[in-house]
Amino acid sequence: MKITVFIYLISLGIFSSILFQNKTKKESIKAGSEIYQDFCLQCHLSTGIGVSGVFPPLKASDYLLKNTNLSIAGIKYGLKGKIIVNNEEYDGIMVRQGLDDEEVADVMNYILNEWGNKTAAFITPDQVSKISKSILE
Amino acid sequence: MNYFLNFTCCVFFITLGCAQENSPAIETPLAIKYSFELVVDGIDIPWGMDFINESDLLVTELSGTLYRVSNGIKKVVSGLPEVYLRGQGGLLDVAIHPEFKNNNLIYLTLASSLGDNPGGNTALYQATLVGNNLEKISLLYKASPNTKKGQHFGSRIAFDEKGHIYFSVGDRGNRDQNPQDISRDGGKVYRLNLDGSIPEDNPFFSSPKAKQAVFSYGHRNPQGMTVHPDTGAIWINEHGPQGGDEINKLESGKNFGWPLITYGINYSGTPITDKTSNPKMEQPFYYWVPSIAPSGMAFSTSDVYKDWKNNLFVGSLKFEYLERLVIEGNKVVKREKILDKIGRIRNVKQGPDGYLYLGVEGKGIIKILPL
Numbered sequence: 001m002k003i004t005v006f007i008y009l010i011s012l013g014i015f016s017s018i019l020f021q022n023k024t025k026k027e028s029i030k031a032g033s034e035i036y037q038d039f040c041l042q043c044h045l046s047t048g049i050g051v052s053g054v055f056p057p058l059k060a061s062d063y064l065l066k067n068t069n070l071s072i073a074g075i076k077y078g079l080k081g082k083i084i085v086n087n088e089e090y091d092g093i094m095v096r097q098g099l100d101d102e103e104v105a106d107v108m109n110y111i112l113n114e115w116g117n118k119t120a121a122f123i124t125p126d127q128v129s130k131i132s133k134s135i136l137e
Numbered sequence: 138m139n140y141f142l143n144f145t146c147c148v149f150f151i152t153l154g155c156a157q158e159n160s161p162a163i164e165t166p167l168a169i170k171y172s173f174e175l176v177v178d179g180i181d182i183p184w185g186m187d188f189i190n191e192s193d194l195l196v197t198e199l200s201g202t203l204y205r206v207s208n209g210i211k212k213v214v215s216g217l218p219e220v221y222l223r224g225q226g227g228l229l230d231v232a233i234h235p236e237f238k239n240n241n242l243i244y245l246t247l248a249s250s251l252g253d254n255p256g257g258n259t260a261l262y263q264a265t266l267v268g269n270n271l272e273k274i275s276l277l278y279k280a281s282p283n284t285k286k287g288q289h290f291g292s293r294i295a296f297d298e299k300g301h302i303y304f305s306v307g308d309r310g311n312r313d314q315n316p317q318d319i320s321r322d323g324g325k326v327y328r329l330n331l332d333g334s335i336p337e338d339n340p341f342f343s344s345p346k347a348k349q350a351v352f353s354y355g356h357r358n359p360q361g362m363t364v365h366p367d368t369g370a371i372w373i374n375e376h377g378p379q380g381g382d383e384i385n386k387l388e389s390g391k392n393f394g395w396p397l398i399t400y401g402i403n404y405s406g407t408p409i410t411d412k413t414s415n416p417k418m419e420q421p422f423y424y425w426v427p428s429i430a431p432s433g434m435a436f437s438t439s440d441v442y443k444d445w446k447n448n449l450f451v452g453s454l455k456f457e458y459l460e461r462l463v464i465e466g467n468k469v470v471k472r473e474k475i476l477d478k479i480g481r482i483r484n485v486k487q488g489p490d491g492y493l494y495l496g497v498e499g500k501g502i503i504k505i506l507p508l
Contacts, residue, residue: 038286041404042288092481096200098221
């Protein structure tokens with residue numbers, strides 16, 4: 001009896017980890033593409049090239065590709081003030097979009113691997129949850 | 138081969154069609170006859186504003202703060218209802234009741250998560266302003282269902298002279314279901330009595346299933362609304378898709394066509410429809426190709442500025458200037474850039490002193506001064 005309960009609990013654990021956790025990178029990118037259409041595209045455009053001097057590019061963006069944690073924080077908390085992207089200065093405001101940690105992870109995985117961008121790392125909701133606002137200051 | 142040639146021609150002409158600016162072309166004035174001053178600073182996204190009197194105004198900040206500004210000094214107003222922050226949603230417009238002097242009432246539109254479904258939708262509130270505090274808050278309208286989509290909450294507020302309040306709700310990112318269906322919220326302009334009740338002469342008041350508060354429909358995302366100084370008609374501007382932003386003169390019960398007719402295309406470059414007109418739908422008073430991302434709108438009716446009387450002023454989020462539109466008869470005959478590169482203009486209002494005031498992102502509220 002004890003063994004049956006034990007096996008039941010273990011299987012439950014395995015099932016729920018499959019069902020509720022751990023999207024594959026491919027699944028996360030797909031979900032991120034939908035978030036992008038909804039929240040990001042109007043400024044950064046479907047090509048990811050943005051508008052020079054107004055909305056920074058995501059495609060081949062040194063800021064994005066070299067500062068993963070800052071980029072996560074920017075999406076999570078909003079971003080304001082001067083940043084340099086590909087040698088061009090941007091001084092605008094990106095408002096906090098109200099995305100949850102999983103949505104931030106998904107859209108990060110999408111923009112890190114779209115338009116020719118390539119990133120080996122896989123951003124997880126857990127990683128997003130640990131990024132604090134203070135790194136933007 | 139023939140097919141290929143036809144296709145190439147097609148692509149060529151479509152590209153040509155898209156690239157063409159709708160007339161009249163935007164002009165840059167030769168001589169600048171104005172300057173500006175910053176009257177309220179330190180507001181990131183000054184979404185809405187309205188004047189209590191010449192020295193006092195209310196300003197909303199999208200992220201959920203309402204300010205009362207007295208002689209240039211801003212103080213936070215407390216007692217706000219809960220604001221749902223998601224995408225373009227947040228604390229939106231604010232308007233002073235036409236009889237504010239006697240009743241201290243104000244109206245607010247904001248994104249709200251009230252209701253059953255996850256997500257949010259646009260709500261209209263009324264409250265009493267006592268000093269820097271809101272009291273007796275009442276919900277007058279809440280669009281439903283909630284959705285986690287980030288787009289198109291609207292929302293602007295205006296009043297006519299017959300005791301009505303108008304407000305807009307965008308299509309909430311569901312263009313295929315909302316704007317053309319009068320039994321659903323979204324993609325509509327609504328009309329209520331000032332106490333929040335629904336006027337019996339609203340166009341769909343007696344239609345079964347219809348949302349009785351609907352005044353006009355077939356809208357995408359109206360974020361400018363004002364009253365024509367002579368006719369008293371409600372004018373709006375609305376964000377189109379890529380190309381096809383519009384100015385519309387509202388009439389009771391009219392369908393403005395979104396998404397069945399439009400001068401715009403999808404952001405991805407693919408067409409939405411090949412139709413720009415339909416006998417049962419209204420044509421825009423004016424449409425912008427390319428899009429300027431219009432937000433805020435006001436007529437100048439004072440004598441403060443030389444040559445600007447009765448011109449229409451619209452903020453451009455995208456090109457970061459104020460657009461002056463000269464209207465003759467029923468036509469826009471001239472368009473001009475004012476304050477080019479000032480920043481993303483969210484809102485345009487004429488103050489009780491007759492000056493034009495702008496809400497500019499990252500700056501605050503600026504006042505345009507004649508030279």
